[in-house]
Amino acid sequence: MAANDGDGWAQCGRGHRHWGVHGASGLLAVHHDMTGTPYILMQKRSWWSHYGGTWGFPGGARDSHEDPVTAALREAEEEAGLDGEGLRVQGVYHDDHGGWTFDTVIAEAAGLLPVSASAESDELVWVAADEVVDRRLHPGFAETWPAIRPALSPVVLVLDIANIVGARAEHGWWRDRAGAAAKLLSAVRDLADDGLRAEPEGFPRLARWFPRVVAVVEGAARGVGGPPGVGVVRAEGSGDDAIVRTVREVPAWERVLVVTADRELRRRVSELNAAVTGPRWLLDQL
Numbered sequence: 001m002a003a004n005d006g007d008g009w010a011q012c013g014r015g016h017r018h019w020g021v022h023g024a025s026g027l028l029a030v031h032h033d034m035t036g037t038p039y040i041l042m043q044k045r046s047w048w049s050h051y052g053g054t055w056g057f058p059g060g061a062r063d064s065h066e067d068p069v070t071a072a073l074r075e076a077e078e079e080a081g082l083d084g085e086g087l088r089v090q091g092v093y094h095d096d097h098g099g100w101t102f103d104t105v106i107a108e109a110a111g112l113l114p115v116s117a118s119a120e121s122d123e124l125v126w127v128a129a130d131e132v133v134d135r136r137l138h139p140g141f142a143e144t145w146p147a148i149r150p151a152l153s154p155v156v157l158v159l160d161i162a163n164i165v166g167a168r169a170e171h172g173w174w175r176d177r178a179g180a181a182a183k184l185l186s187a188v189r190d191l192a193d194d195g196l197r198a199e200p201e202g203f204p205r206l207a208r209w210f211p212r213v214v215a216v217v218e219g220a221a222r223g224v225g226g227p228p229g230v231g232v233v234r235a236e237g238s239g240d241d242a243i244v245r246t247v248r249e250v251p252a253w254e255r256v257l258v259v260t261a262d263r264e265l266r267r268r269v270s271e272l273n274a275a276v277t278g279p280r281w282l283l284d285q286l
Contacts (some may be wrong), residue, residue: 005064013098019061023101025071026059027080029087030129030152031109036253037128038152039112043079044123045138053122056138058082059102060120068092068103080124081116090154092195094207095144102140103207108154151204153255155211158246158274159188159282160260162218162239167261167279181221187286188213189227198285200257200277211257216243240265247274 008021029041058079062071076082093104115124173180195208214231218239226232235242256274
């Protein structure tokens with residue numbers, strides 16, 4: 001394993017020639033302005049590169065020791081001067097060409113981040129998502145863009161911890177609700193770090209997705225600390241009311257998924273346009 005050991009040409013099962021012996025990966029950075037309009041960072045490829053003169057996003061060959069996210073972030077730094085600051089990975093779209101793969105790593109940008117073009121880029125600009133198709137696109141990007149476009153919105157995963165702990169039904173959980181909640185939160189943190197692999201019905205199909213996780217705790221579990229990467233809301237009264245308030249505070253352009261089996265709570269958050277799924281969907285992934 002060595003740096004740049006992925007450089008080289010490969011041929012996929014469709015008979016196409018691609019750069020990247022071990023496949024390739026790219027970073028699609030997206031920023032939503034105050035109105036919810038998404039802008040993505042687009043790269044016009046240098047004339048001498050593969051499909052030179054077409055538009056796509058920073059990316060390239062993946063080395064043998066790299067996962068798609070690591071490779072995409074490295075390519076973004078090399079080709080656009082993005083060092084990862086102000087970027088939060090929210091999903092990975094996997095495109096399999098038959099023996100050769102390209103992974104699009106979608107990352108939420110804190111703003112229209114400043115960029116600096118390398119020799120591989122003729123131009124780097126932030127473009128409104130609705131205007132992407134107006135440009136001469138790299139063929140691979142043009143093919144996958146309709147599937148990627150619905151995945152640009154960040155996802156907030158809101159967990160009804162008391163309900164999920166009950167559904168988990170581990171022996172003795174009712175005697176130590178705080179301990180059971182802490183154990184569940186630790187498992188959720190590990191899952192969130194690795195990325196969820198099962199999208200609920202109605203959500204874009206991604207190989208992995210990394211929602212922002214908010215756990216609502218109540219009663220005896222209210223004092224449980226939140227592990228890194230998991231936000232915790234401590235309900236002073238009704239846990240259901242705290243979940244509804246949490247959903248209401250999410251910006252309108254972000255998608256919300258509430259995990260609960262409580263029928264009345266499901267009705268209340270659905271009226272706020274949140275999606276809902278049962279605890280088993282989450283527990284099966286832990």
